[in-house]
Amino acid sequence: MNNLVEKLIATGITIGGGIVGAKLVEFGWKAVTGHDAPKDLDDTEEHLVSAISFAVISAGISAIIKVTSKRGANAAVKRIQARSTSKAGVGEV
Numbered sequence: 001m002n003n004l005v006e007k008l009i010a011t012g013i014t015i016g017g018g019i020v021g022a023k024l025v026e027f028g029w030k031a032v033t034g035h036d037a038p039k040d041l042d043d044t045e046e047h048l049v050s051a052i053s054f055a056v057i058s059a060g061i062s063a064i065i066k067v068t069s070k071r072g073a074n075a076a077v078k079r080i081q082a083r084s085t086s087k088a089g090v091g092e093v
Contacts, residue, residue, distance in 0.1 A: 009080075010073035017069035018062065025058050 026037045037058075038051045 021065040
C-alpha cells in the first residue's frame with residue numbers, strides 16, 4: 001500500500017477521533033456541571049477554576065484519543081495491507 005494512502009487513513013481516523021472526543025467532553029461537562037463548556041476567553045463571568053478544569057480535562061482526553069486513534073489507524077493499515085497481500089497472492093498462482 002502506498003505510504004501516502006496510509007498517512008491519509010491515519011490522519012482521517014485521528015481527525016474523526018478528535019471531533020468525536022471534543023463532543024464527548026462537551027457533553028460530559030454539561031452532564032456533570034449542568035453548564036455549557038467554557039469557550040469564550042473574553043467572558044469575565046467564567047470562573048477561572050472552571051475554565052482551567054475544562055482545559056485540563058479536555059487536554060487529557062485529547063491526548064488519550066490521539067494515542068488510541070493512532071494505534072487504531074496503524075492496526076487498520078496493517079489489516080488493509082494483509083488483505084491486499086493475501087489477495088495479490090491468490091491471483092499469482
